[in-house]
Amino acid sequence: MFSVRTTRGAVSIILTDVVIICAVSFGITIGSLTDSILLSFYGPLFSYATLALLSCIVVSSSAIGRLYSLMEYLHPVDLAKRITPAFLLSVAFTSIFAFLAENLLVFRWQMIPALVLIYAILFFFRYFIFFILSKNRQRVLFLGYSGLARGIIEDDLAKRFKGYEIIGLLATADYRPGEEFYGIPVLGTVSQLEQVTRDHPVDTIVVALRDRRGKLPMEDLLRCRVRNVRVQECWSFYERIRRKLPIDDFLTPSWFVFENGFYQSSLNASVKRWQGVIVSAIALLVFLPVILLLIILIKLDSPGPVFYRQKRVGLNGKVFHLLKFRSMVHDAEKTTGPVYAQEDDPRVTRVGRVMRKLRLDEIPQLFNVLKGDMDMVGPRPERPFFVKQLGDRIPYYNLRHTVRPGVTGWAQVNYSYGDSVDSAKEKLQYDLYYVKHMSWYLDLVIVFLTVKEVLWGGGR
Template structure:
């Protein structure tokens, strides 16, 4: 894992991005060479612009989810969907890039088509490699300290080396643990931790033991490992790096207080506000036709009102009124009792089902962003009734209110839609990660991922 602008990127994914960018760069250079056929070419212009084109295309598709592993029951379908989305998005953008690059004096239509075909071939190749053979050239070897339930959770989180780019070499038992929940055949029969680390060429040690459960950590030996140059991680740091979340069940207040992150300075707030104003203004202009059609369809199906205003909790716990397109019947809460919206909710109108699936119902919140009540990216705002309930049941829930709520967020692109206390816990773990590490880079990544989620329908409700 590499930390870039406060966000963690898997090293094996970065290797894939660099490799694919170089392949596409060489493909563009080859297409240029074939096009000119020995004629005079200003390579001082072509080479840097070809490299810029390749990097832009690969980063765009990386943000669209092409480099995320597609595992589970729908893995093949998901992989195919991501390739198709990448091609559909990349081709128009690539043609647009052609218009701004200084290639007009020689770039014929045939060359542009050739480059588009090469781009599609690179994307298809990456999808196949991700599905079957993707590994890291420098996959770190990981030793897990502990053999209990936490060790099992860590192993499952890492998954296969193809998914995480990390190889688990085994488990190191510590004195005082009550049970062995992992595969006993992978528990190392040794007593000297540092010697084990040296023999197995371990790069990282993950401590999956909580002292309050009876396990006695080998503190001195862990220090020796760190001095030897081996990275040592506790559970909180591990989940932050690998899963992009701050886990509640392994979190201590001291980790939040003394750790880095959670910086909310005036400079950061100013930059984020400028980003919100610029991006939301562009989005509003682009979305006006869609919003006008949506308003007309809502009026035709169920009459007025077109918009739905509801109290939500925002920055610092202050209450504001969020604006959305109305997707439910007018009598959705006629008894006055707030209820979670659930998948397949019978209160949703026909138009509402469509605009929820495409996230169009969220577009009026752009006006909340322009007013300064919300940000484009941030934790989703909840209703006061549910905030009071969740704050009593979930530790650290109020931490999410130290930044402005967002139209979209890290939790929305990383976790499927849910409507329960358990789902709120899962989303909070992603929200805490965002609050701790938010930057313009992470905001941009979330916006790209939101486009992917909308196009694929992931998490639609």
């Protein structure tokens, strides 16, 4: 089924944005040919080089502004709050290109008024999409209940993710029709599935029964499938809307063996590796002035070395030395031993606080990428001391070591700073989602979101 909430749908929205950009540019060019004032103002706007640059700027800025995240309905005011930063970012990029390429006549300052028109059209286009989505929400019925189902309902995902509406639940003997399960009405028992789905329009049935021996109404579920009602496992529904894997419920070692995903061909692995090398080399050249400035500031701020080497666990459990700019006082763990860094850690220096906020302390890890210890995108590497602890307490923790660790990752752009076992478990759910769905597209999304987090703050 095609949906703008899927990856394919998001790509379609991106292509539509490019068409809008081309249409606006072409319209201005046609107007310039018939109006001497427009011609003198805009000049030859419609060119392949201009369109390519303009499309990259608008799409990148829109991605950073989360304008391709259509999982939740946005009120016009909220949509404007996302459009505005994306527009300002586009103006900033346009100004930079206009300054650098002014003599090449590739980009012009006059592109900024064109951006106003483009984003005005994008605003109404997005609002139209959200309006259609709000009128076509999928009606979800839970078959049974579990801890995972309770978590979904308690998070009120039916309201947070406006593409779904939880209409009710079919319970076992513990609940009776007319009662509520954490605010969701109990419409009947599991054995009444056929009748309930005929009385209430249902698009998706989420199977949340833990004990299924003799309790799963297979014939009724098959009849629902024939009537084009989607049947999903609870963990699958959770993964689909939360973009992480629930490691506490349902999932078993055999699931990881037989489930789709968790596979990367040698070709894709080679492409990912060379992409990391090329991007790291370019990034080091771009950040060279910043690197030199940080070296000076770190030396002036506090005594001790500029760089900090720390053992981390990488691909297949191999230990390597991760390189960072020192953001804490020298020998910060001399008396305490290995401890989690805290959000407002008193050991962090003045310069270190700024570096950590902007993630500038991570820049030296680009050398780890060139060396082959890391990739640009992947689960963040952890220290051996904590890997041993977390591996003993969190199921499937070591599966994150089946891929190279990254400078940034899916967990870092989705979860706030954490310094406990519970937060490590939460981040692992995002890491395993990445391992399962690893692709160039997801890597690109993570890079865009990382830029957004650096510019506007967020996870770590």
